[in-house]
Amino acid sequence: MARRLSRYRDYWLGFAVSRAKLSWFRLAFFSLLGIDAFLQVSHAPRYGAGGFNVAHMAQLDAVLPEPSRSGMLVVFLLMSYLGLAIAAGAGRGAIWLLTPLYGYAYFISQLDSYQHHYLVFLILLLCCFVPFSASKSAAPASWALRLVMVQVAIVYLWAGLAKLAPLWRDGTALAMQLGPASGRSGWVADAIDHIGADNAAGLILVVELYLALGWLIPRLWLPTLLVGVALHIGIELAGFHIGIFSYFMFALYLLLVPDRLIDRMASRLAAPLRISAALGSLSRRPSGAIFWIATLAAIGAGTAVLAILPFDEVSAVMALVSLFAAVGIAQGCATSRGRRAAMAVAAVHVVACSGLAAIHLGSDQAHDYYKFWGGSSRRLGNWPEAKIAYDALTRLSPDHAPGHYHRARIADREGRIEQALAGYKRAEKANPNDYRAFLAEALIHHRAGRGADVLTAVNRVIALSPANKRDLEQARALHRRWSKPGADR
């Protein structure tokens, strides 16, 4: 009994992980977290829209600040920054800062009901206790990382058990989600069609239950790695709208890669990727002046990069990330490594800010943010906010026809007719196949009694033959009205 208990304690407390594996896991997991957080920016406008929210737990509504568009935007940007900073080597303090921020972003509203965000939160919570950099040991023991692995097994176990439902086992659910009936095409749909949805559903159920077991037993890690990665490649290729969940799972599967292999990878690739160590070693004994100039320049330059983010809230984000960096540098100075540690923090800050800017440049998040903000404000009748959103959208994307159209609609509604007309013209030019701007323009000319202009615009609408019958009928009525002899007088 005592031996069993000792082995059980050892299962948790004696679990050692190679430092190289820890470094790779940190790099992959937190980079993805940084990217994923930025990819939530476009969802910020839904928070607090219409003054309505339902938290995941009713008690949270009372104790935490109500979510708002601008507040969540700042939270997502800070989460992205911290994720990238941790990937680049920021210490445990950054993880401790990121975890409650992530928890707030997830639990404050049921608008985020992605199960993978819940999983990421749990793993983040456990990462607070993982010795990413504290220990000098080549293979530090980590009960928290063991718990991460058990948590993954738990997810597979429950996911598998949920699939014991008759509607899954007989293949109905899978066929509707992936098979030809779902309207999806590609080899996944073909494969399901070929082997039968019931057989495929059974196979997935068995695979998930196997993975639940495989994550718990070290001897099964290699086959579990192969089976699990194949499953998630399949899920990714199937085209579900599950964000970057598959990539998070790939990052977790790094934990199952044999140490020998990961050590070989580490020796070739990991060292250059350890940015903090590399840049920290640039100056082993920086003099006082050089140290301060270099660190302040790094903070300034890193933060300045964020000015390209086209959000009004960016100044608050810049102030906060500079504060994080300053606190990190002060902490670094207080350690035995002193100035070297402080310079490493400054370097991490530059990398994180540059990463944030790069993700912005490589994505449509800012565009979508204003588009969704404008759309939801318009539908909820919040015209002042819709105007701000569409103004920003058309500045950011000058060729975005719907942006010009809706901006012109607001001007039209407010009686700024010349601006409305100019906006409709911009929309028509940006997309000559969208009839709505032509119809709206025709209505302005109709009200002003400019028959010839009405006819020019409605002829275009009729030629485009809109699917909306009411709009088509309105265009035809305008055409009949203004084509009568002498109508334009």
Place this chain on the structure above:
Amino acid sequence: MRKTAALVFVHLFLACQLALPVSYYACRSDKNDERFAWRMFSPVRMRDCRAGFSIGEKRRSVQLGSVFHEAWLALARRGRRGVVTAMARELCSRNPGDAVRVVLICTDIDGTRKQHGGSWNLCEVDEL
């Protein structure tokens, strides 16, 4: 001491990860609410629900899109009764003195239909 604390944390964590999904099967009245139960790609997720809200004794219908963000309407279409009830409560606060009724009809992927609510005023009875 630190090791003992770690083991306590581990077992509390594991207890939560067992209890939360078990609570879905054992005692959660709203089976459409699969949060924290790790039921990825489940058949329940594919249920199609329609929530019809009406206000006042004449039961005038509500243009939900002009009151709630479409993301909430999407959650209502998934039949999340907690969200639908909160939406009803919001309508109660915006229409003081009026009754708010909701009919939630969910259709399973095998065609089975279930209906919740309908007759009672959610401003007085806080459960669908």
